[in-house]
Amino acid sequence: xxxxxxxxxxxxxxxxxxxxxxxxxxxxxxxxxxxxxxxxxxxxxxxxxxxxxxxxxxxxxxxxxxxxxxxxxxxxxxxxxxxxxxxxxxxxxxxxxxxxxxxxxxxxxxxxxxxxxxxxxxxxxxxxxxxxxxxxxxxxxxxxxxxxxxxxxxxxxxxxxxxxxxxxxxxxxxxxxxxxxxxxxxxxxxxxxxxxxxxxxxxxxxxxxxxxxxxxxxxxxxxxxxxxxxxxxxxxxxxxxxxxxxxxxxxxxxxxxxxxxxxxxxxxxxxxxxxxxxxxxxxxxxxxxxxxxxxxxxxxxxxxxxxxxx
Amino acid sequence: xxxxxxxxxxxxxxxxxxxxxxxxxxxxxxxxxxxxxxxxxxxxxxxxxxxxxxxxxxxxxxxxxxxxxxxxxxxxxxxxxxxxxxxxxxxxxxxxxxxxxxxxxxxxxxxxxxxxxxxxxxxxxxxxxxxxxxxxxxxxxxxxxxxxxxxxxxxxxxxxxxxxxxxxxxxxxxxxxxxxxxxxxxxxxxxxxxxxxxxxxxxxxxxxxxxxxxxxxxxxxxxxxxxxxxxxxxxxxxxxxxxxxxxxxxxxxxxxxxxxxxxxxxxxxxxxxxxxxxxxxxxxxxxxxxxxxxxxxxxxxxxxxxxxxxxxxxxxxxxxxxxxxxxxxxxxxxxxxxxxxxxxxxxxxxxxxxxxxxxxxxxxxxxxxxxxxxxxxxxxxxxxxxxxxxxxxxxxxxxxxxxxxxxxxxxxxxxxxxxxxxxxxxxxxxxxxxxxxxxxxxxxxxxxxxxxxxxxxxxxxxxxxxxxxxxxxxxxxxxxxxxxxxxxxxxxxxxxxxxxxxxxxxxxxxxxxxxxxxxxxx
Numbered sequence: 001x002x003x004x005x006x007x008x009x010x011x012x013x014x015x016x017x018x019x020x021x022x023x024x025x026x027x028x029x030x031x032x033x034x035x036x037x038x039x040x041x042x043x044x045x046x047x048x049x050x051x052x053x054x055x056x057x058x059x060x061x062x063x064x065x066x067x068x069x070x071x072x073x074x075x076x077x078x079x080x081x082x083x084x085x086x087x088x089x090x091x092x093x094x095x096x097x098x099x100x101x102x103x104x105x106x107x108x109x110x111x112x113x114x115x116x117x118x119x120x121x122x123x124x125x126x127x128x129x130x131x132x133x134x135x136x137x138x139x140x141x142x143x144x145x146x147x148x149x150x151x152x153x154x155x156x157x158x159x160x161x162x163x164x165x166x167x168x169x170x171x172x173x174x175x176x177x178x179x180x181x182x183x184x185x186x187x188x189x190x191x192x193x194x195x196x197x198x199x200x201x202x203x204x205x206x207x208x209x210x211x212x213x214x215x216x217x218x219x220x221x222x223x224x225x226x227x228x229x230x231x232x233x234x235x236x237x238x239x240x241x242x243x244x245x246x247x248x249x250x251x252x253x254x255x256x257x258x259x260x261x262x263x264x265x266x267x268x269x270x271x272x273x274x275x276x277x278x279x280x281x282x283x284x285x286x287x288x289x290x291x292x293x294x295x296x297x298x299x300x301x302x303x304x305x306x307x308x309x310x
Numbered sequence: 311x312x313x314x315x316x317x318x319x320x321x322x323x324x325x326x327x328x329x330x331x332x333x334x335x336x337x338x339x340x341x342x343x344x345x346x347x348x349x350x351x352x353x354x355x356x357x358x359x360x361x362x363x364x365x366x367x368x369x370x371x372x373x374x375x376x377x378x379x380x381x382x383x384x385x386x387x388x389x390x391x392x393x394x395x396x397x398x399x400x401x402x403x404x405x406x407x408x409x410x411x412x413x414x415x416x417x418x419x420x421x422x423x424x425x426x427x428x429x430x431x432x433x434x435x436x437x438x439x440x441x442x443x444x445x446x447x448x449x450x451x452x453x454x455x456x457x458x459x460x461x462x463x464x465x466x467x468x469x470x471x472x473x474x475x476x477x478x479x480x481x482x483x484x485x486x487x488x489x490x491x492x493x494x495x496x497x498x499x500x501x502x503x504x505x506x507x508x509x510x511x512x513x514x515x516x517x518x519x520x521x522x523x524x525x526x527x528x529x530x531x532x533x534x535x536x537x538x539x540x541x542x543x544x545x546x547x548x549x550x551x552x553x554x555x556x557x558x559x560x561x562x563x564x565x566x567x568x569x570x571x572x573x574x575x576x577x578x579x580x581x582x583x584x585x586x587x588x589x590x591x592x593x594x595x596x597x598x599x600x601x602x603x604x605x606x607x608x609x610x611x612x613x614x615x616x617x618x619x620x621x622x623x624x625x626x627x628x629x630x631x632x633x634x635x636x637x638x639x640x641x642x643x644x645x646x647x648x649x650x651x652x653x654x655x656x657x658x659x660x661x662x663x664x665x666x667x668x669x670x671x672x673x674x675x676x677x678x679x680x681x682x683x684x685x686x687x688x689x690x691x692x693x694x695x696x697x698x699x700x701x702x703x704x705x706x707x708x709x710x711x712x713x714x715x716x717x718x719x720x721x722x723x724x725x726x727x728x729x730x731x732x733x734x735x736x737x738x739x740x741x742x743x744x745x746x747x748x749x750x751x752x753x754x755x756x757x758x759x760x761x762x763x764x765x766x767x768x769x770x771x772x773x774x775x776x777x778x779x780x781x782x783x784x785x786x787x788x789x790x791x792x793x794x795x796x797x798x799x800x801x802x803x804x805x806x807x808x809x810x811x812x813x814x815x816x817x818x819x820x821x822x823x824x825x826x827x828x829x830x831x832x
Contacts, residue, residue, distance in 0.1 A: 052773075055399045056426035056659070077781050077813055144590075145582050162582045165795075253787040254584050254795075271392045273780045274416045276399070 049281035062277075069281035078265065086261040086286075090239040092171060097178050097186075098235055102228060104183055105190035106220065110212070121191070124184030132181075136249035139177050140164065170255040174246065193227040194220065226307045233301055233309055237294030240286050262286050338673060339377025344663045346670060347404035349397065350655075352384040353725045355718020366719050371687055375679075378670045380406075398427055403658035405667050408727070411465055412652030416776040418766030419464035419656075428656045429664070431463040438668040441675035442466065445730065454832050455650040459766045459825060461832075465654030466671040468726040470647065472733035473753060479645040480752035481536045481633065482611055484601040485626035485744075487513055495630050498637055499540050499569065502602075506578040509601040517580035519573065520600040522591030532583070532790070534604040535757070538566040539643030540633045547822065548643070548760040552830075554823040558786045559810045564803040567793045574794050584791050596621050602630075607745045608714070608724075615742065616712075629748035632755050644755030652764055655728045674729025684723035684732040691720040701738050713741065765825040778818045785813060 010016060018025055044059070049069055051062040073079060104124060111117040127135070142149045143163035154160050163169045201219050210218060244263035251259035262282060270279030302308040356366050362382040363369045373379050383404060385393030394409055407428075411419045415427075422428045435442060446453040456467045470476050483505065488495065491512055496502045509518040521532050532538075533545050543566070544557035557563060573579045580594065594600045595614060598621075605611060611627050618625035632641035657667050673679035685692040685699045692699045701717075708716045717724040723735035740746050767775055789806050792798040798806075 054425045055401050072777065077785070077809075144585070162585050165582065165585055167797075252585060253784075254791050256784070256788050269780070271395050273776060274395060275776070275780075278777075 046280065046284050048277050049284045051277055053277040053280070055276075065277075069278050070285065072278060073282050073285065078260070081257065082260050082262050082265045085258060086240055086242055086263075089171060089174065089242050089261060092175050093178060093242075094235060094239065096175050097182060098232065100179050101183050101186035102190055102224075105187040105194060105224075106216070108187070108191060109194045109220070110216075121184065124187070126184065127181045128185035130181070132245055133249060135177065135181055136246060139173060139250065143169075143173060164250060164252060165254050167255045167258040170250070170258045174250065174259075178246075189231065190224060190227060193224040197223045225305065229301050229305050229307045230309065233294065233297045236297035237290055239293055240290050337669065338375060338676075338678075340666060340669055341377065343376075343378045343666045343670070345379045345381060346406060346663060346667055347383065348380045348406040348408070348655075349383045349385075349404045350406075350408035351390055352387060353718055355714045355724065357384070359715070359719070367690075368686065368720055368722060372673075372682070375682060376670050376673050378666060380670075401660075403427065403660040405658060405661040405663060406655050406671070407658055408653070408655045410652040411654055411656060412764045412766070414652075417769075417772040418458065420458045420460045420462060420766055421769060421772055422656075423462060423464060424769070426659050428464055429659050429661070431465070431657060431668070432461075434657075434664055434668045435463050438665055439466075439672035439675070441672050441679070445469070445675050449649075452649050454829075455648055455764055456654075457832065459768075459828060459832070465656035466674075466728040467650045468653040468728065468731070470649050470731045473646075474733045474749060475731055475736055476647040476649065477645060477749060477753040477757075478607045478647075479534065479610075480604065480748065481534075481630045482603060482605050482614075482627045482748075483630050484509075485628040486624045487601045488628070495628060497631055497634065499537070499633050499635055502537075502633055503573070503578070506573065506602065507576070510577055513598075513601065515599055515601055516577070517582075517594050517600045518578045518602060520580045520591060520594050520603040521583040522580070522594065522603070532570070532794075535643040535645055536604050536632050537569065538563070539641060539755075540635050541565040541569075542642055544643055544760070547762045549762055549826070550760060552826075554762075554819055554826050556815060556819055558790070559807065559815050559819075561807075564800065567790070567803065568800050570794045571796060571800050575796060579794070584795075592617060598622065607740055607748050611745050611748060612740070612742065615744075626744070628744055629751050631751055641755040641757075643760060644752055644757040646753065646755070646757040646761060648761060648763065650764070653726050671728045674727065680730045680732065683727065683729035684721060684735045686720040699732075699734055706738070713739065763826070763829055765822055765829055767821050767825045771821045771824075775818060775821050778814050782810065782813050782815055782818065785809065 047059055048062075050064060050066060051059070052065050053059070053062045108117050108120055111120070141147055144150065145160065145162050147162075150158065150160060150163065163173060197220065201223070202215055205215050205219050240262065242261045242263055244261070244267045247259055247261055247264040248267060251264065263286070266279045266282045266286075269275045269282065298308050298310070350363070352363075356363070360366050362384060364373070364380055364382050369380070369382075391414065394414060397403065397407075409415075411422065411428075415422050417425075419428065423430050446456060452467075452469060456463065456469075458464055483496065487509060488505070491505075491508050493505055493508060494501070496505045506518040509515040535544055538545055538557065541562045543555070543560040543562045546557055548555055548557060570579065574581075580600065582590070595617060603610075605614070605627075611629070614627050615625065632644045634641050655671055657664065657671075661667055674683045681699065685701070686705075688694065690702065691705050692701050694700070705716045705720060706713065711719070714724065717739070721735070722729065723731060724739060736749075737746075740749065766772075789798065789809075793800055793803075793806075
């Protein structure tokens with residue numbers, strides 16, 4: 001029995017592996033099918049970006065117009081504004097929404113009381129389960145003319161106008177509410193990584209005379225660094241993907257200048273103005289930049305920390 | 311054998327008769343009609359008590375009268391446009407689609423027909439819609455509006471049959487405050503400034519002029535022809551002596567911006583105007599913070615009086631004329647709709663029941679059907695009193711339902727649809743004397759001279775037009791708010807005009823001018 005496959009298949013070949021681990025491969029099929037069906041198959045729709053697409057004519061019947069949609073976008077009066085806003089909001093959220101969960105995880109890790117730690121975890125995760133529409137409704141209410149934040153800031157000399165009516169306040173509102181909503185949820189993965197750290201390392205450090213700070217810097221951080229790097233790379237790959245939902249729930253013509261981003265622009269073009277092909281072209285442009293950033297981040301991290309996605 | 315022959319003979323005779331004597335009396339109810347599907351907006355007058363229009367008394371009775379069962383689909387109001395676009399994109403179309411086909415389909419109805427969404431109905435209407443055909447023949451000026459540029463009939467239009475129904479919106483002020491302060495109803499812009507100042511200083515109003523939306527989320531009061539009209543332009547397209555003009559690119563527009571910026575600085579405009587919604591609007595009035603706005607006759611004056619009844623029973627609202635610069639002037643601009651604005655019911659290219667659909671829709675243009683759409687069932691919702699269809703107390707004085715709700719349940723005259731709207735509905739719908747006076751006051755303008763007809767540019771120009779206008783509209787909205795709140799000084803108006811030029815507004819005007827010239831030749 002064991003002799004036969006040896007003759008037919010090389011030990012390093014895929015076929016050999018398939019036979020050896022067939023149950024594992026079987027387990028993989030649903031996931032593979034999911035990606036093929038929902039992530040790779042729909043990609044043919046990107047053809048739309050090079051067409052004057054009309055749903056009734058379909059992808060095969062619509063006229064090809066080459067790169068016209070892309071040129072139209074680069075020529076658009078709003079190109080630099082939405083491009084800039086997308087970058088700024090992305091980097092701000094990378095700087096704050098990405099780092100704060102790590103800090104929270106470290107702080108929870110340092111808590112001595114089990115009870116307090118689980119209370120903090122529950123309370124901080126909770127906002128994640130509130131629907132985004134409701135979160136934005138709350139933000140709007142709290143920052144409106146008679147909203148609670150407005151009333152509080154009035155005590156410190158704020159003029160009392162609705163905060164979303166001020167372009168310069170849009171980004172802070174966007175980022176702070178984002179932190180509030182996701183800090184607990186995003187910290188879960190770091191907490192898990194922290195729990196996986198071998199306790200003997202701490203004991204050894206203590207014997208060597210390391211204080212709490214030194215333990216943090218010399219043991220904890222290096223141990224969860226691979227997790228942070230992977231999360232960072234994934235995040236960078238998404239840097240241009242500022243979700244349109246939250247933006248369109250919060251923006252209005254007064255704060256367009258700081259709030260309008262590529263995805264909200266695509267949403268308006270595609271679903272409100274009917275320019276499907278144009279919207280597809282803008283979306284494709286966005287994805288290409290994302291892919292580039294992902295490759296760069298991965299390369300960099302390989303060089304600097306030796307950990308990378310592939 | 312014999313039996314079969316007799317019955318087939320009978321069928322032959324009936325068929326022959328129906329060909330020879332096609333009277334309307336025999337058409338409805340239609341026999342063995344298939345079920346139709348109908349996509350349309352909801353109306354709050356019934357939507358909080360019924361799931362679909364088909365469940366209302368009106369819907370049930372209509373099905374009985376026409377013999378056609380209809381399955382209605384109603385999108386969520388807040389996502390109306392998206393639902394519409396997604397429906398088209400999916401290609402999964404119902405038999406009947408109601409929307410404004412002139413404003414909601416970029417490229418207009420002709421393109422929708424060419425792209426294979428809607429059917430061209432010229433032959434079908436000629437064959438199966440005798441009532442609509444007769445009306446359009448008798449009213450060539452309406453026929454011109456209902457047809458597309460290329461001469462296509464693309465839908466069954468909602469037609470307002472009387473000028474009384476086409477003007478329904480204008481400036482309103484609080485009568486009780488005017489009386490208290492011994493001020494007249496404002497006529498000129500200067501009167502307005504004086505009045506708003508008095509409201510602020512003597513009545514403590516913090517938002518003397520409220521601009522919250524009254525008729526949809528995007529059409530706030532600043533879109534109204536009031537105020538901007540006094541300076542001889544509009545917030546939108548209009549016609550001036552045969553020339554197509556885009557108001558926000560006119561030089562006079564600067565004067566209007568100056569006025570609003572000045573008012574805003576002096577605290578005469580609701581400081582949160584750009585973000586206000588219906589809820590905040592109500593709060594502003596209930597708190598006695600505002601004394602003037604632009605509103606509709608029904609949903610504005612009537613609604614506000616009712617709203618204030620509990621908090622301030624003295625509150626009264628009165629219509630003010632469209633403001634002018636000099637007292638002797640007649641307002642040049644005012645709100646006035648065309649008899650047909652584009653709201654219509656089209657038949658999708660996916661339908662398998664064209665004849666039934668056409669006949670079903672034609673009902674509302676027959677004398678019998680128009681009465682039913684506007685007044686409902688005799689004995690239930692109206693009675694003929696001296697030849698005048700008078701709503702019953704069940705509609706007018708219903709203990710449980712507001713007038714709007716009672717009408718929403720029994721008729722469609724108070725909303726829209728495939729029928730001829732009757733003036734006599736509105737005469738009874740406007741209960742208060744203030745409302746009746748408003749309609750007359752607001753319609754005494756020169757607005758008819760500037761009415762911008764339903765234009766659909768050539769196919770080649772459509773894509774360019776929508777590309778230009780989507781950028782222009784974003785820019786104009788944004789710039790307007792910035793000018794008013796002082797984020798951008800009005801002195802920079804020339805820069806604003808230069809940007810509009812850069813966005814190719816001149817090209818857009820030229821495209822519309824060309825289609826307007828074609829329209830005149832239609």
